[in-house]
Amino acid sequence: MSEILVLVEHVDGDVKKVTLELLTLARSLGEPSAVWAGPGYSDAAKAKLTEYGADKIYVAGSADLADYVVAPKAELLASLVGSASPAAVLVAATAEGKEIAGRLAIKTDSGVITDAVGLVEGFVADQSIFGGGVNVHSRVTKGTPIVAVRPNSTAPVASAGAGAEETVDVELSDLAKTAHVVERVKQEKGARPELTEAAIVVSGGRGVGSGDNFALIEKLADSLGAAVGASRAATDAGWYPHQFQVGQTGKTVSPQLYVAVGISGAIQHRAGMQTSKTIVVVNKDAEAPLFEIADFGVVGDLFQVVPQLTEEIAKRK
Amino acid sequence: MNIVVCVKQVPDTATERKLRSDDKTLDRDAVDGVINELDEYAVEEALRLKEAHGGEVTVLTMGPAKAADTIRKALAMGADKAVHLVDDALAGSDALSTSYALAQALGRVGFDVVVLGSESTDARTGVLAAMLAERLGVPQLSQARKVEVNGSAVTIERVTDYGYDRVEASLPAVVSVVEKINEPRYPSFKGIMAAKKKPVETLGAADLEADAGQLGLAGAWSEVVDFAVAPPRAAGTVVKDEGDGGAKAAEFLASKKFI
Numbered sequence: 001m002s003e004i005l006v007l008v009e010h011v012d013g014d015v016k017k018v019t020l021e022l023l024t025l026a027r028s029l030g031e032p033s034a035v036w037a038g039p040g041y042s043d044a045a046k047a048k049l050t051e052y053g054a055d056k057i058y059v060a061g062s063a064d065l066a067d068y069v070v071a072p073k074a075e076l077l078a079s080l081v082g083s084a085s086p087a088a089v090l091v092a093a094t095a096e097g098k099e100i101a102g103r104l105a106i107k108t109d110s111g112v113i114t115d116a117v118g119l120v121e122g123f124v125a126d127q128s129i130f131g132g133g134v135n136v137h138s139r140v141t142k143g144t145p146i147v148a149v150r151p152n153s154t155a156p157v158a159s160a161g162a163g164a165e166e167t168v169d170v171e172l173s174d175l176a177k178t179a180h181v182v183e184r185v186k187q188e189k190g191a192r193p194e195l196t197e198a199a200i201v202v203s204g205g206r207g208v209g210s211g212d213n214f215a216l217i218e219k220l221a222d223s224l225g226a227a228v229g230a231s232r233a234a235t236d237a238g239w240y241p242h243q244f245q246v247g248q249t250g251k252t253v254s255p256q257l258y259v260a261v262g263i264s265g266a267i268q269h270r271a272g273m274q275t276s277k278t279i280v281v282v283n284k285d286a287e288a289p290l291f292e293i294a295d296f297g298v299v300g301d302l303f304q305v306v307p308q309l310t311e312e313i314a315k316r317k
Numbered sequence: 318m319n320i321v322v323c324v325k326q327v328p329d330t331a332t333e334r335k336l337r338s339d340d341k342t343l344d345r346d347a348v349d350g351v352i353n354e355l356d357e358y359a360v361e362e363a364l365r366l367k368e369a370h371g372g373e374v375t376v377l378t379m380g381p382a383k384a385a386d387t388i389r390k391a392l393a394m395g396a397d398k399a400v401h402l403v404d405d406a407l408a409g410s411d412a413l414s415t416s417y418a419l420a421q422a423l424g425r426v427g428f429d430v431v432v433l434g435s436e437s438t439d440a441r442t443g444v445l446a447a448m449l450a451e452r453l454g455v456p457q458l459s460q461a462r463k464v465e466v467n468g469s470a471v472t473i474e475r476v477t478d479y480g481y482d483r484v485e486a487s488l489p490a491v492v493s494v495v496e497k498i499n500e501p502r503y504p505s506f507k508g509i510m511a512a513k514k515k516p517v518e519t520l521g522a523a524d525l526e527a528d529a530g531q532l533g534l535a536g537a538w539s540e541v542v543d544f545a546v547a548p549p550r551a552a553g554t555v556v557k558d559e560g561d562g563g564a565k566a567a568e569f570l571a572s573k574k575f576i
């Protein structure tokens with residue numbers, strides 16, 4: 001079986017769920033090697049990666065890998081592609097993951113597939129395009145297949161790998177160090193699951209009416225252990241921070257359950273949530289387009305429906 | 318400052334988009350083309366950079382002949398001139414070929430800053446800015462919600478999962494913008510009239526001094542194996558709230574084992 005590189009997504013030293021999904025997927029196609037870039041690697045991280053099947057763990061701990069935008073990570077992966085000749089490279093289809101994939105593709109003269117929702121033998125990828133309207137199978141035809149896989153496309157399943165550690169010292173080029181991160185500004189909102197990784201997302205739109213009223217959305221989300229999202233109308237109004245925007249120009253989410261509250265369902269919003277497995281909609285306008293793709297809809301005032309729903313969920317627990 | 322803004326014509330997202338059965342590429346003839354929404358923000362940002370620092374804004378588009386409409390739109394907003402890459406040999410390009418062709422054209426046109434949208438509504442790859450930075454060997458300042466230029470220094474706020482990063486670099490650079498960055502202007506009547514007289518240079522594949530084997534469908538690094546229209550979502554249940562809407566929704570969630 002051949003080696004498959006999986007770039008680890010981590011935050012504050014914790015391995016993100018999407019990486020466990022990618023390791024699970026890689027295991028079905030070859031032998032996964034996790035690639036850790038930047039500071040924060042620990043025994044706990046090693047244990048997690050090994051538990052989910054990493055046979056090898058390449059550790060490149062230099063702070064430069066995180067302190068310059070994208071290019072250093074692409075250089076690291078390119079050097080590993082050169083030394084390990086993997087059968088494929090998998091990254092998470094986040095904004096940054098896709099950018100890394102793009103640069104890596106050029107460096108290694110390889111093709112790249114972005115936003116795969118599945119991957120089978122021969123590295124043929126499933127993609128859902130045009131807002132979920134068309135399903136496509138595509139594959140890379142030159143070089144090493146580089147595939148950016150959407151979070152929540154595979155259920156992570158533990159199955160231990162060998163977890164052999166290998167320290168990597170990359171000599172970064174000056175070119176990789178031209179866009180310097182001088183400050184990281186965190187605008188976090190509580191301890192909820194991350195939007196793109198969450199199994200359940202509860203989003204609010206213009207109908208919510210104000211930033212204060214978003215407490216209703218947060219309460220419902222917390223009763224379900226969900227992440228909170230927002231439509232562009234809500235983020236533009238400043239009711240909720242931008243990084244929680246779902247849609248064309250926000251995050252693409254694909255949770256098991258998406259609950260949309262006071263959101264009409266403009267095409268740009270749908271583009272970011274249409275592949276959710278189950279969709280529940282609360283809107284007072286029966287004509288709201290989002291009802292067309294809802295598995296369950298309530299036509300009603302969210303200020304009545306949402307508190308009752310939150311209460312019912314609490315009762316059933 | 319020499320500012321180039323990359324603009325793409327895309328099918329109107331409101332229309333039904335299809336792949337062609339023969340070469341499995343997007344059927345661009347069948348649908349109305351509009352400017353990629355995010356590229357209006359890129360044009361706006363380019364114009365603001367010019368207004369603040371002087372110089373010229375050049376629109377760069379690769380696309381079929383009808384993409385000229387999109388170029389006119391950007392010129393009507395206030396860009397000074399345009400370069401249109403149009404050649405049958407470029408049709409069917411993937412992200413790698415597109416970035417290759419655009420990088421060759423940028424080498425020819427010259428630039429201090431290249432501005433792009435962070436994503437197109439048709440391909441949605443969101444990789445072009447990164448690829449151009451890689452090919453051109455200049456800093457990648459992507460996903461910007463704010464851009465500031467001070468002499469040869471450029472600072473952006475790059476949107477991240479947790480908020481944003483402040484990123485510094487020096488020009489020349491590639492910048493991509495998110496839609497929070499500004500409010501694109503509407504072309505004025507005067508702008509629309511003036512756009513008709515602005516210069517548009519047309520370039521073909523041969524003008525790019527490019528390796529033809531890396532362009533178009535034949536040169537692409539990836540292929541669509543097959544595709545199918547997704548089955549429509551089965552119609553769901555919609556109830557009217559009669560004072561028990563929340564409870565009914567909870568019942569539904571319970572039936573699906575979410576609670």
Ligand SMILES: Cc1cc2nc3c(=O)[nH]c(=O)nc-3n(C[C@H](O)[C@H](O)[C@H](O)COP(=O)(O)OP(=O)(O)OC[C@H]3O[C@@H](n4cnc5c(N)ncnc54)[C@H](O)[C@@H]3O)c2cc1C
Binds near residue numbers: 206208230261282
């Ligand atoms: C370049 C570009 C990019 C975009 N990107 C995105 C994107 O990423 N994400 C995104 O979401 N949008 C995006 N949009 C915007 C999109 O077109 C819509 O404008 C936006 O999604 C509307 O948000 P909304 O549904 O919250 O607001 P509206 O369309 O105003 O809908 C509000 C809904 O709330 C309902 N409502 C009001 N009061 C109540 C109540 N008391 N109880 C129940 N229901 C109520 C109304 O009936 C209505 O249906 C983009 C647009 C452009 C041009």
Ligand SMILES: Nc1ncnc2c1ncn2[C@@H]1O[C@H](COP(=O)(O)O)[C@@H](O)[C@H]1O
Binds near residue numbers: 378412433442444
């Ligand atoms: N054919 C093209 N011509 C000019 N610019 C393009 C073209 N394709 C993509 N771009 C630019 O690249 C950005 C990102 O596109 P994409 O990587 O396709 O999602 C767009 O917003 C445009 O600014």
